[in-house]
Amino acid sequence: MPLVTIQITDEGVTPTQKAALIQGATELLQRVxxxxxxxxxxxxxxxPLANWGIGGLPVEIYRQQHR
Structure with a gap:
């Protein structure tokens, strides 16, 4: 019984997008x-976005520097 965990930032992902992620991950495990x-x-x-970091920086600062 596989369990897939998808971690994302809380930046307004809609229920429709979440359903698509669930369906896509399920289909991937079935296919592969x-x-x-x-x-x-x-x-x-x-x-929370504040709990993410990339390249040694909080993600908000990283995004500002890499636009």
């Missing part, structure tokens, strides 16, 4: 690993 969609679980973990 022959896993049963009925027993595949997908968890979307939305984290």
């Amino acid at each position: 690993l022959d896993k049963n969609p009925a027993t595949t679980m997908v968890l979307i973990d939305e984290l």
Whole structure:
């Protein structure tokens, strides 16, 4: 029974987008690993943007420097 965790920032992802992520991850596991969609679980973990960093910087600063 596979469990996929998708971690994203809490920047307004819609329920429709979340449903697409769940469907896509489930289809990927079925196609690549022959896993049963009925027993595949997908968890979307939305984290505050302030809890993310890239390249040693908080993500907001990183984005400002790499526009």
